[in-house]
Amino acid sequence: MSSIRSVRQQVARHGRVLFSLTLKQPATMQDLSKYSLAKLRALEEQVNDALKTHHFLNISKAREQILHIARNAGLTEKQVLAIKAPGSGKSGAAAVSYTNPDDPAQQWSGRGRQPAWVKAWLAAGKSLEDIKTSA
Numbered sequence: 001m002s003s004i005r006s007v008r009q010q011v012a013r014h015g016r017v018l019f020s021l022t023l024k025q026p027a028t029m030q031d032l033s034k035y036s037l038a039k040l041r042a043l044e045e046q047v048n049d050a051l052k053t054h055h056f057l058n059i060s061k062a063r064e065q066i067l068h069i070a071r072n073a074g075l076t077e078k079q080v081l082a083i084k085a086p087g088s089g090k091s092g093a094a095a096v097s098y099t100n101p102d103d104p105a106q107q108w109s110g111r112g113r114q115p116a117w118v119k120a121w122l123a124a125g126k127s128l129e130d131i132k133t134s135a
Contacts, residue, residue, distance in 0.1 A: 098131045107133070 032040065070080045094109035100117045108115050114122075121131060 096133050098128060099133045101131060 096107040097110035098108045100106035106117050
């Protein structure tokens with residue numbers, strides 16, 4: 001009891017609540033099991049909208065911080081946004097390494113799964129070197 005009295009004295013002295021001693025739910029929390037499915041879906045949509053807004057604000061804040069650092073380093077926004085990580089982006093399609101001699105339209109880069117015609121070629125006892133495309 002003396003600790004509660006001292007907290008009340010501090011509140012009276014400082015004019016604000018330092019922490020709550022009650023374990024009740026806030027007035028805004030309700031028993032969601034009593035809600036209809038439609039009401040729960042509406043709440044879900046509101047929460048998702050709030051999360052998207054929060055995420056957008058965090059990204060905007062981080063972007064501004066990054067640009068502030070860049071400006072202090074003497075870089076422009078355009079220079080910062082033009083910087084790409086090494087190896088980023090697609091490098092395009094792999095070059096053709098093997099061509100089916102029976103049907104030149106069938107080609108394989110040598111990457112990924114072997115096409116059926118390559119498997120048949122190898123099953124016939126032939127070598128991949130025989131169908132290697134000269135570059």
